Structure formats: C-alpha cells, structure tokens
Amino acid sequence: MTQIQDFGFGTQIRKSPYFDATVRWGATGFSVYNHMYIPRDFGDPVQNFWNLINDAILCDVAVERQVEITGPDAARFVQMLTPRDLSKMAVGQCKYVLITNAQGGILNDPVLLRLAENHFWISLADSDILLWAQGVAVNSGMDVTIREPDVSPLQLQGPKSGAVMRALFGDAIMDLRYYWLRRVDLNGIPLIVSRTGWSSELGYELYLQDGSRGDALWERIMAAGAPLGLKAGHTSSIRRIEGAMLSYHADADIDTNPYELGLDRLVDLDIEADFIGKDALRRIKADGPARRQVGLVIDGAPLKGPNTTFWPVTRDGQVVGKVTSAIHSPRLDRNIALAMLSAGSAQMGAQVQVRTPDGTRSATIVERPFHDPKKTIAVA
Amino acid sequence: MTQIQDFGFGTQIRKSPYFDATVRWGATGFSVYNHMYIPRDFGDPVQNFWNLINDAILCDVAVERQVEITGPDAARFVQMLTPRDLSKMAVGQCKYVLITNAQGGILNDPVLLRLAENHFWISLADSDILLWAQGVAVNSGMDVTIREPDVSPLQLQGPKSGAVMRALFGDAIMDLRYYWLRRVDLNGIPLIVSRTGWSSELGYELYLQDGSRGDALWERIMAAGAPLGLKAGHTSSIRRIEGAMLSYHADADIDTNPYELGLDRLVDLDIEADFIGKDALRRIKADGPARRQVGLVIDGAPLKGPNTTFWPVTRDGQVVGKVTSAIHSPRLDRNIALAMLSAGSAQMGAQVQVRTPDGTRSATIVERPFHDPKKTIAVA
Known part of the structure; x- marks a missing residue:
C-alpha cells in the first residue's frame, strides 16, 4: 500500500488522471495494477463496503487499461x-x-x-x-x-448509482441494459458508459476518453452524486469475494x-x-479438470484482513489445495474464501483444514457466490 | 511504497522468496514490479547509495522474472x-x-x-x-x-562484491567475466551466477532456481558478506541515473x-x-529519430527526491520534451536527470527550463552517463 506522503519511486509507475482527485477525496493508500497506482484505502474497508451496498461509491479504476x-x-x-x-x-x-x-x-x-x-x-x-x-x-x-x-475508466457502483447516472445524464440513460454501452458527453467531456463493474451491485463504468479531463470528470460526478449519497471509495474485496468475482493473479493465473x-x-x-x-x-x-475452485466458510473469529499468502488447504493431513482469496464478510458475519482444490477433494459440504499464519482452522466447502441478491447464502 | 505492517490487498501481488528475509533485514517500503513486491526502502536511500558505491549491497530483485x-x-x-x-x-x-x-x-x-x-x-x-x-x-x-x-534473482553489487563472491564460491569464481554466467551450487542450493547488474558498479546476479530456498540463500550470503562490509539494500535510483541506466516505463516505453x-x-x-x-x-x-534522450544538470537546491511525474522541458516558452528521471546525486552534488527532447532541441550545452511542481528551474543539456569510473562527469 502506497502512503501518499511518500511516492518515492519516480515515474516508473503511472498515475491515473484521477490521482490528485482521489487524494483530495481521502485516498490514503494505493496499490499497483497494470503499472499504475490504484487507490485501495479510504480509511476503513468495512465502511467502504457498507457505502457500496447501501448507497454508492465512485472508484478510480483507470488501471483497467x-x-x-x-x-x-x-x-x-x-x-x-x-x-x-x-x-x-x-x-x-x-x-x-x-x-x-x-x-x-x-x-x-x-x-x-x-x-x-x-x-x-x-x-x-x-x-x-x-x-x-x-x-x-x-x-x-x-x-x-x-x-x-x-481511456481511463471510473466505476460508479451501488444501489444509488442509477440515481446518480440519471442526475448526470437525464432519464434517457435509465434504459441502458446490463452489459451494454453508450457514447455520452458530460459538459463536453467525451465518455463511453457501460452497465458493468466489479461489485455484483447495480453499477456503471464511465470510460473517460481524454486524460486531461480526469479531475473535472471526478468533481462533476461527485457534485451531482454526493447529495444522493455517493461517496468516494475503492473496489471492495469483501463484496467481490461475496460475489465470487475473480481477482486475476490471486484466483486465476496462466496455469489456471x-x-x-x-x-x-x-x-x-x-x-x-x-x-x-x-x-x-x-x-x-x-x-x-484436475482442480476445481470452491467456496469455503472458515470457522473461528473474524479474519483481521484478507489473506496475503496462499493458505494451504488440507484433508486428513494431506495438502489438497490452497485458499486464493479470504476475508471476513460483515454482512454475512462469516469468514468466506475462494479456494482451488484437487478435483477429488472438491465435494460440497465436506470439511477441510486451512493453515493460516495464526494457526489451523476448520472450514466447510460451499457453493459460490456467497451472496447473490437473487439467492440466499449457500450455508445455513 | 508499501508499509510492511499493512499488506492489505490479498494475494494479487506476489511475494518474493526473499520477502521475509528483507523485512527481517530492515526493508520498510516496497514497490510493485512484474506483479511482485520489491523492497525499495531500507530507511535512507542516500545511505544505501554510499553502501553501494563504497562497499556492497545485497538486493532482492526476484521481480526480474x-x-x-x-x-x-x-x-x-x-x-x-x-x-x-x-x-x-x-x-x-x-x-x-x-x-x-x-x-x-x-x-x-x-x-x-x-x-x-x-x-x-x-x-x-x-x-x-x-x-x-x-x-x-x-x-x-x-x-x-x-x-x-x-527462478528468483538477487543482485550483489558494489566494489566489495567480488570479495563476497570469493568467500561464497572460492577463488575459481574470480575469473567470471563481465556478462558471462556460470552454474554453481551453494550448500546444495542450485544457482546460476552472472556478472551483471543495474548499478554500473562491479556486481553479480545470483539466480536462485528453487524458491523454497530463498530465505536460506539470503542468510548464507549475508553471513559470508557482512564481515566484508555487505549490507542489505535495494537498487539505487541515484546510481542508476548517474550511470544513465534505463528504467522501463520511466525512460522508455512502447512508443520509444x-x-x-x-x-x-x-x-x-x-x-x-x-x-x-x-x-x-x-x-x-x-x-x-524525432526525439533524443539527453542528460540534464538542473540548477538550484538539491531535489528532495526523484520526480514522480514527467516534468515538462521548455525552450523559449515552448515545450520541447520531458524529464523522465531526475534525482540529486550526493556524490556529484548536482541535480541530474534523463530527459527526452525533440531532436532539434537536443544540443549539448544548450540551456532549457524544467517545470517542477515547486517552480521552474534552469538546466543544461549534457552527455550521459553522469558518472562513469572510466570518465569524468560531462559538466565542468
């Protein structure tokens, strides 16, 4: 995570056109993705999650090159x-x-x-x-x-994102269907908008086609959205794991x-x-396939944060796979994870052990996603 | 820069086999390179530079995939x-x-x-x-x-690196020529070593061929090297800019x-x-070519750190290029930079202006490298 007071490494990692705006709006930590800084911390990832699922958040995803x-x-x-x-x-x-x-x-x-x-x-x-x-x-x-x-995308995600889009683009935008795009213009700023995102919530992506207008676009959206509940935020690991959306390099790679x-x-x-x-x-x-991705519900106290290494998964003392993404969901009040197991071990309902840095925990293999507005969670 | 107490972003960015060792040996900040964390801060980059040019440093460059x-x-x-x-x-x-x-x-x-x-x-x-x-x-x-x-490389760089190599591999290693490699073995750890590096100093790279032995290799080298003056360190932006070595994405990209x-x-x-x-x-x-890379010596007080944006370079008020990498060299006591200018503006000895975030400074176009053991600096 990059501390904003100390970007000490020259120009080798790019800055997004929204970089200055996100710092103004409270970004305190950054990661790197596609050779570019991405804000991943606005103080409290759990609050960011609630903002996303109850209201709406605006996220700098210019790293989506x-x-x-x-x-x-x-x-x-x-x-x-x-x-x-x-x-x-x-x-x-x-x-x-x-x-x-x-x-x-x-x-x-x-x-x-x-x-x-x-x-x-x-x-x-x-x-x-x-x-x-x-x-x-x-x-x-x-x-x-x-x-x-x-081209530099923003994500506008959450149940109130539709209202923000209406405030920005008028009623006409409301018939934009899921996974369709449209060319629009916002005070002369050229955009493509699509009904897509990485949150499993109602959401939009806005693809800025002129990097020099990044600051203006961000401020225009926040000005229209803040009265409707829009917050500056970042893509939510909690929500994307609930939705079993992949994070490349974590849950999938060139050997998957x-x-x-x-x-x-x-x-x-x-x-x-x-x-x-x-x-x-x-x-x-x-x-x-020799392996299968599964969901896990991991027993014990809430995990303090996401796993930062691949945790071995064992059954009868044998390693049968690895946890690729784990986190505590405050909504589900459970530790949820995506894991890649040998195909023979990937039986729904089976018990496995997970070796975390703080000790071994029991876990249950479950269906994904963990939360789907159209489904209830797969565990009792 | 990633603060070690707070690797909050899951497994999407890889950790080097030397990660734990570098933290133990004082790494306090990390950047990201080839989807992997690289230590870039052991407290004081100027001290790291002196360690490199006076003694020797061991650097985790496992990011060199x-x-x-x-x-x-x-x-x-x-x-x-x-x-x-x-x-x-x-x-x-x-x-x-x-x-x-x-x-x-x-x-x-x-x-x-x-x-x-x-x-x-x-x-x-x-x-x-x-x-x-x-x-x-x-x-x-x-x-x-x-x-x-x-395969996970380490860099062992600096004038005392030869003595460290001799301590590790015996006299036979001393005839390894510049830009040649050799297969060696260190207490059963399989390695390729080469006389290469990113420092313009005498130096070696050690390519570990078994990631599970990262910690053992690091400790073995430090144990042999510390009595000879070896310090844990990181690749030095100061030294590589003195030597006009490229940093990809900063000084060159797909359009260069x-x-x-x-x-x-x-x-x-x-x-x-x-x-x-x-x-x-x-x-x-x-x-x-339409553009040419040049060296610049930038007037004024020592730069506080490297440039974190591409600084515009102007001549007679017209933008003629950009500074790609700038830093203060404590050895040369000058602000030195690599810049990409329009070919017509790239005349040795010419004066230009550099627009830094803290104001405009005058600069002189000079030959690169700024420091070469076989040459004196190109400016008076």
Whole structure:
C-alpha cells in the first residue's frame, strides 16, 4: 500500500488522471495494477463496503487499461483471442470473456466492448494483454491495429448509482441494459458508459476518453452524486469475494484453465473459429479438470484482513489445495474464501483444514457466490 | 511504497522468496514490479547509495522474472525477438538487449542469458514479455516452449562484491567475466551466477532456481558478506541515473525506439534474420529519430527526491520534451536527470527550463552517463 506522503519511486509507475482527485477525496493508500497506482484505502474497508451496498461509491479504476483493436480484420482477430462465442455480439454490447493461451491457461479476464463493427476495447485485469495481442498479430496475416488508447475508466457502483447516472445524464440513460454501452458527453467531456463493474451491485463504468479531463470528470460526478449519497471509495474485496468475482493473479493465473473455475459458459468449443487454446481446452474438458475452485466458510473469529499468502488447504493431513482469496464478510458475519482444490477433494459440504499464519482452522466447502441478491447464502 | 505492517490487498501481488528475509533485514517500503513486491526502502536511500558505491549491497530483485525459451527452434526464435545480433552469442554468455514490436517500439530491455545451445532466459524489466513471446509463438511455426521457470534473482553489487563472491564460491569464481554466467551450487542450493547488474558498479546476479530456498540463500550470503562490509539494500535510483541506466516505463516505453535513446549499438539492421521491428527501425534510422534522450544538470537546491511525474522541458516558452528521471546525486552534488527532447532541441550545452511542481528551474543539456569510473562527469 502506497502512503501518499511518500511516492518515492519516480515515474516508473503511472498515475491515473484521477490521482490528485482521489487524494483530495481521502485516498490514503494505493496499490499497483497494470503499472499504475490504484487507490485501495479510504480509511476503513468495512465502511467502504457498507457505502457500496447501501448507497454508492465512485472508484478510480483507470488501471483497467484498454487494448483497442481496429482494422478490417478486427472482429475475426478478437474471436481468435477468446473461447467465448462472439458471433452474436452486437455493436454496443459488452461481454465478460477469458483470454487463453495455447495451453488453455487464462491470461486475463477482461470485459470486451464492441464500439463498432471492427472497433473493440478489451478492458483489462492485471496483465499486459497489449503485448499478447500485438504478439499474436505478428504472424497472423490479419489487418489489425492494436494500441492502448487514452481511456481511463471510473466505476460508479451501488444501489444509488442509477440515481446518480440519471442526475448526470437525464432519464434517457435509465434504459441502458446490463452489459451494454453508450457514447455520452458530460459538459463536453467525451465518455463511453457501460452497465458493468466489479461489485455484483447495480453499477456503471464511465470510460473517460481524454486524460486531461480526469479531475473535472471526478468533481462533476461527485457534485451531482454526493447529495444522493455517493461517496468516494475503492473496489471492495469483501463484496467481490461475496460475489465470487475473480481477482486475476490471486484466483486465476496462466496455469489456471476455465474449467477449473467452473467457467464452462465462457468456452464455446463448437464454434467454427480457431480461437487460441481450442485444442487444449477440448482435451481438458474431455479429461475433466484436475482442480476445481470452491467456496469455503472458515470457522473461528473474524479474519483481521484478507489473506496475503496462499493458505494451504488440507484433508486428513494431506495438502489438497490452497485458499486464493479470504476475508471476513460483515454482512454475512462469516469468514468466506475462494479456494482451488484437487478435483477429488472438491465435494460440497465436506470439511477441510486451512493453515493460516495464526494457526489451523476448520472450514466447510460451499457453493459460490456467497451472496447473490437473487439467492440466499449457500450455508445455513 | 508499501508499509510492511499493512499488506492489505490479498494475494494479487506476489511475494518474493526473499520477502521475509528483507523485512527481517530492515526493508520498510516496497514497490510493485512484474506483479511482485520489491523492497525499495531500507530507511535512507542516500545511505544505501554510499553502501553501494563504497562497499556492497545485497538486493532482492526476484521481480526480474525470467522467460525461459527452449526447444529445437529456440535460438532462431530468440533472434526474432531482438534487433541485436545474437549470431556470435556463446553458451554461457549474457547480452543486454531490447525487445521491440513491429513498430520498433521498445517492449522491454532485459538481459538475455544463454544457458545452452537452445536454452535461453530473458531476465525482465517490468512488462509481461512472457505473454509477448507466447503470442509471437502462436503463429510462428517454430517449435519452442516458453514459460516462467522457478527462478528468483538477487543482485550483489558494489566494489566489495567480488570479495563476497570469493568467500561464497572460492577463488575459481574470480575469473567470471563481465556478462558471462556460470552454474554453481551453494550448500546444495542450485544457482546460476552472472556478472551483471543495474548499478554500473562491479556486481553479480545470483539466480536462485528453487524458491523454497530463498530465505536460506539470503542468510548464507549475508553471513559470508557482512564481515566484508555487505549490507542489505535495494537498487539505487541515484546510481542508476548517474550511470544513465534505463528504467522501463520511466525512460522508455512502447512508443520509444532505440534510436531515440542512442542505443544504435543494440540494433543490427544488416543481419539476415527478420527480427520483429526490422522494417520500422530501418525507416526510423533513415529518417532520423524525432526525439533524443539527453542528460540534464538542473540548477538550484538539491531535489528532495526523484520526480514522480514527467516534468515538462521548455525552450523559449515552448515545450520541447520531458524529464523522465531526475534525482540529486550526493556524490556529484548536482541535480541530474534523463530527459527526452525533440531532436532539434537536443544540443549539448544548450540551456532549457524544467517545470517542477515547486517552480521552474534552469538546466543544461549534457552527455550521459553522469558518472562513469572510466570518465569524468560531462559538466565542468
């Protein structure tokens, strides 16, 4: 976590166009993501969680860098990058996709935006897909242009985010559907907005297309939103683990395949296109994945914070996997976790042991997500 | 900078195998590089600089992740990745190279190690060249295996590093030449050592090949080295700017080409191999680069720390470029900087203005490096 009084390491890590605004609005700690600072602390992560689920928060997620793909072969090229069937993806639509390598390993889990027939943005988790895509293009024989445009997203998330959007853009914005995007303009600031986010709550992302206007955009949104309950905040680890949303590098990496995560719905082996990883994924599906992601409810006192190492999971004294993300949910009043276990150990309801730095705890394997507005929690 | 009492962000950022050891030995602040924490603060960066140039320091640079390339076509594939002529690179040799994209832009400036005829490591600066190389391989038709091995480097740098190496490995290690490597073993810990580093001082890198032995290796080196003057430390921004060594993302990025940096010696346009970027680099060379990196000596009081934004450089009121890295050198008692200027403005000896957050200062354009044991500083 970076202390704001002491950014001592030069220009090697980028600053977001909202950096100064977030410091003014109370950011006290930063992490690094896609070679850029991201505010991850506004004093109390539990209060930030309540702000998110009861009201609304504005989060600087400029670290979600965009990879822009244009050119006559853009649509064909983008389909090559992901196992998800894009043939019915409309202009104006967004899709959550996986980017896989030739071994079927996950390189990123971005949101894909289709801005025009042959104009896409890949809104990234934390890895240099710009390099991956440019590398794939080298010998592809396809006519595409791949670059990082001047685009810096904000997330506006929480039940009151709709009211804030209405205050900013008028009633017309209210018919923007889940995972669709629209071009808008806010006092001359050029934006794309989409109904997406990383919170499992009602929410929007606003993609600023001119970094020099970051401060103005942030202040304009807070001015309209604060009277409606909007707070400055940061993406909530509590809420995203409740919702079983992935954090790349933590819950998935280059050695993780979609089937291990139960993300079969994001792999369409029957499409004609030869996306990268197709043969490998076909083999993995036929054999069945060697590991499976599960939910865990961990016994004992509330965890003081998230796990900062991968905690071994054991059964009968044997290591059968690892906790990838763990946290205490104040809403559920339970310690919840995502874990990757050997497939043979991933039985719902089974008891396992988790080796935390403070001692071993019992845990129960449960379904994910832990909290879904449409479902009750999977444990009694 | 990450405060050690408060690693609050889960497992999304990796920890080095030396992490616990560096905390024990006084690391108080961390940055993030290649998705991994790197210690960058042991209390006083100026003292760390003196330790480096007068004695020796041991630095955790496990963030220098390795991309391993093996397979029957490995040598041919690696030559495709870099404009530097590798035809005379021997097994056991290292080379500082640039990785360029099809536009001639720099994606990384790693050290390349040749461990066997068809066995290479690319020891990375801060970008996911693993993804770039795997992407290039997809349609290359070459038989290569590209992965990140379990390898975690340390840097042992400074005038007394040779004595420490002798204490560890005996007299035989003293004939290891500059930019050559050797396989060694330290009490059963498997290592590659090379005479390389990021300090412009005498120095070595030790590539641990078993992450579980990180703590043991660190303690073994400190036990042998401390009586000889070795201190725990971190890569020194002061020394690397004195030596005009690049920091990727700060001094170079995907939109920077080798000619702008004066790194013509790393581009061999006349080799037969079609490395990526060859056509673009040929055009850039013919036209002349639009910008040139220069050294600056900045007037006024000692800078309090490195620049944390790119400072505009002006001449006659017009912006002609930017300061990419600036710092006060206590040895030279001058404020020194690397800057990227329009080619027409990059005249040695010319005066420019630098807009710092605390006001505008005058500066003089000078040759780099600022300090070279074989040269005197380029300014009077």
